[in-house]
Amino acid sequence: MSPVRTSWRVVLVHTITFKQARQWVPVVLGIGALRGFTDGPWAVVAIAAGITVVSLATAVLAWWRFSYADGDTSVVVTRGLLSRSVRTVPLDRVRGVEVEAPLLHRLLGLVRVRVDAAAGAVQGADEELVVDGLPRAEADRLRAHLLARRTAPAADAPDLPAGPVEQELFRFDNRWLLYAPLVGSYLAVPLAAVGALFRLADELPRRWRPDLGRPDLTDTAVVAVAVAAVVLVLLVGSVVGSAVVNWRFRLTRRGGSLVAVRGLLTRRHTELEVDRIRGCAVTEGLGMRWVRAARATALVTGLGDAARRGQLLPLGPREQAWAVTGLLVEDPGPLRPHPPAARRRRLVRACAPGAVLLVAGAVLTATVGWWWLLPAGAVLAGLGVPLGLGRYAALGHVAGARSFSLRSGWLVREQVVLQRRAVVGWQVQQSFFQRRQGVATVVAAVGAGAGGYRALDIGAADAAPFAEAASGPWAATLTG
Amino acid sequence: MHPDPARSPAWTPSRNAIGLWAVEGAVGTLVLALLVTGLEVFLPLPTWLAVLLPVLVVVEGVVSIGVRPRLRYRVHRWEVTAEAVYTRTGWLSRTWTLVPVSRIQTVDVTRGAVQQLFGLASVAVLTASSQGTVRIPHLDADVAARVADDLAHRAELVRDEAT
Structure with missing residues (x-):
């Protein structure tokens, strides 16, 4: 042409x-x-x-x-x-x-x-x-x-329902926009907008700037109104921000592809080849877990800007996220917890900064009489306990018949479900201390998503069997 | 002591690697020594620090020239089987890496300046994942060339496009 x-x-x-x-x-x-x-x-x-x-x-x-x-x-x-x-x-x-x-x-x-x-x-x-x-x-x-x-989807790829050539998998329910204030990235939208506004106001010539006078910060009513205004801006702004991006999100299957259409002002039309999907990630932030919300992303090989393009469910109920994931990857079964040594390690890591402060505080109290570092260290070390336990509770791994799954993270908890064929290599890492505690970290190298996914602190004896169960007979090289 | 999470690969790198690591350690220690000398000359350090710093430099020198190269040589292992490339690297912490031949995308051989003095070369095996790279450091140059040729050839035969 x-x-x-x-x-x-x-x-x-x-x-x-x-x-x-x-x-x-x-x-x-x-x-x-x-x-x-x-x-x-x-x-x-x-x-x-x-x-x-x-x-x-x-x-x-x-x-x-x-x-x-x-x-x-x-x-x-x-x-x-x-x-x-x-x-x-x-x-x-x-x-x-x-x-x-x-x-x-x-x-x-x-x-x-x-x-x-x-x-x-x-x-x-x-x-x-x-x-x-x-x-x-x-x-x-x-x-x-x-x-x-494009070729038709391969045989071992996902069990997408066979059916009409174009089929709607689900559409976004606008009520889900109300989850937005609990998601960090959407909360950042109004903050960024307000920041830009202030920068603009700084650039303006002085005589064009409105003269607001100085607020009286000692007046409780003024402070209360200001706080309420900020909260309102954050709430409304995040909902609006999420609506602009996700408005009328719709996921359909067309032949061997998944098509996502979204957006209020800019309509975006993204196509993912099902055959290139290697797995899914379901992420839940701290706030999202309170209301059982989650987001689902497809892990696709050779996809530029995959975090945005791979989105299957930008925001929605957890059940919906898992339903979409289930269409693309087989469920490998319930996660297995990591050994007690992993919990001990998470606790030590989480409490260590507080403990260091505590010791420093004790020394300073005894020598110089600076007592305030002592309670700060105690509080920080105390907060480390729920943090460490939370991080341990997030850990899990399981290998199923055709897929495997890993979960970690506390602030943002992410569970990935990957097909066996996704694995392009294994890495087993063991630090000096992990060796003494009989645990190891296993990293599945994957040519999609983040490039690698970790099973943190699994039992040293489980490392090689897990790798073999999650990929293929070639991984038996680890055990000889 | 707990059992290792994975078996150790069969082959060792070239013995010259110990010399190379020692040279690297010596260069690092030299830089550190120069730095400390500069500090001692130009800054009014308290006496205890002025004594402690040189001691630390000496300790670092002993570890990085005398101890670490030998420990590394004991940890570093590699193996190429019919199905996969398998290595173990590190000294205090250890990393085992395994990549199947069918997922190899590129095989690189690099010879750094110091490596050439010792007649060594490193092989890097790359896959579709940034975290799935296997590096086999410090082989004899002719061994490295042979391994790279063999792997590149076999990868071409069994390449699995579905990475």
């Missing part, structure tokens, strides 16, 4: 968002700072108009110099204003196609297509090919063409 340009309407989008002109902003601001914005409002208008013209010009140039061509064996993207870059990606290297429609794109009937062509060693921006500004129909054609070579 001969090279084609994207839709001209993308020029509008890029002009408005300053996509290409953005890199000029620091320069303009620098010049402005040198001269000083003292020429009155007209200077500001002139600068704004100038930036818009530059933005329009660069957007037109970028659009004019960008073209793509999808052939039978590869897709070629040509771009660059002065130095031309031609990037060719063979179709069999295409690992996924994501179609996203930000708000402005939607108004103009356009979408952005991201082609995930992870080359393995290449990380970051080079990992994907972005074709910005296609009409929806053309994007659908391109996506179908790029993914046409």
Whole structure:
């Protein structure tokens, strides 16, 4: 197919968002700072108009110099204003196609297509090919063409229900948005927004800043109102933040793929190849555990930005997370607890900082008379006990017939369920102290997700048998 | 004493590795000694610290030149079986690593400057996982080349694309 340009309407989008002109902003601001914005409002208008013209010009140039061509064996993207870059990606290297429609794109009937062509060693921006500004129909054609070579799911892959070609697995219930204030990452959304607002307020010229006066911090009512306002902003902000990302999340199966669609302003359309899924992770933060909420993520090989793209259930009841996981990986059975030595080690680790403070406090009390370190150390050491017990309670491992599972973590508890074929290697680690206590840490190296998952402090005698049961006969090399 | 979590692989690295580790330890100790000398000359240290620091340097030298290389040599083991590459590394803490031949993606041989003086080379076997890398350090250069060739060849025959 001969090279084609994207839709001209993308020029509008890029002009408005300053996509290409953005890199000029620091320069303009620098010049402005040198001269000083003292020429009155007209200077500001002139600068704004100038930036818009530059933005329009660069957007037109970028659009004019960008073209793509999808052939039978590869897709070629040509771009660059002065130095031309031609990037060719063979179709069999295409690992996924994501179609996203930000708000402005939607108004103009356009979408952005991201082609995930992870080359393995290449990380970051080079990992994907972005074709910005296609009409929806053309994007659908391109996506179908790029993914046409996909094979049917392999036999030992998951027991997805056979059935119609397109089948909805579940859709997001908007009531689940109420879990958002208990999730750290969503709580961070309003905090980041407020932070940005304050930075902006700092940048504003003094005369434009509202004069609020100094709040009277001794007045209990003022403090109470302030605290209530902060809590309200956090609650509402996190719910809104989570709604923007997860609105009308829907997970469907289409042939050999899982398709996730989500988003309020930007609609995102992500496709995961079922055959590349090696397992699932179900994570529950401290707050989420109170309300039995969880999130589920697929662990997929060769997927760029896997933490976002692999999401199967961004937020929801624990039962739902496990239901989705059950569709993709066989349940290996209930977890086995780790030996008592593991509990002792967790307790020692958790109480050690407090104990050190306690000793230092005792010494200081005796020598210099600084008594306050002593109670601080005692409290910290005391808090270490529930922390250590909690961390121990999170530990568990089990190997089933076709899958295995590992769990750890207290602040964020994560349980991964992996297929046997996911394992590309084993590592058994034993420190000097672990050796004396008869435990070892076993790491399953996996070409997906975090790259490796640990079974912390399992009995030394269980290490090799667990590895063999969780992967295959080749792991018997560990026992000879 | 508790039993080991995994058996020890069959083969040892080259004996020259002890010399190489000792040289590495000596270089580290030298840097430390220079640092401490600088401190003693330019800073008004309390007497007890001025005595303690050189003692610590001497202890570090004895450990890193005389003791650690031998301990390492006793721990470091490797083995290539029909199905897998298997190593044990470390000195106080120990790490066993096992990777099946079918999951090998790349085999690298590296020869550092000091390694060349001792006629040594290291083999690194890479998989799809960043944590699934096996390093076999300090083999005789010709052994390393042979092992790397053999592994790369066999990996090609049995490669399992579904990593």
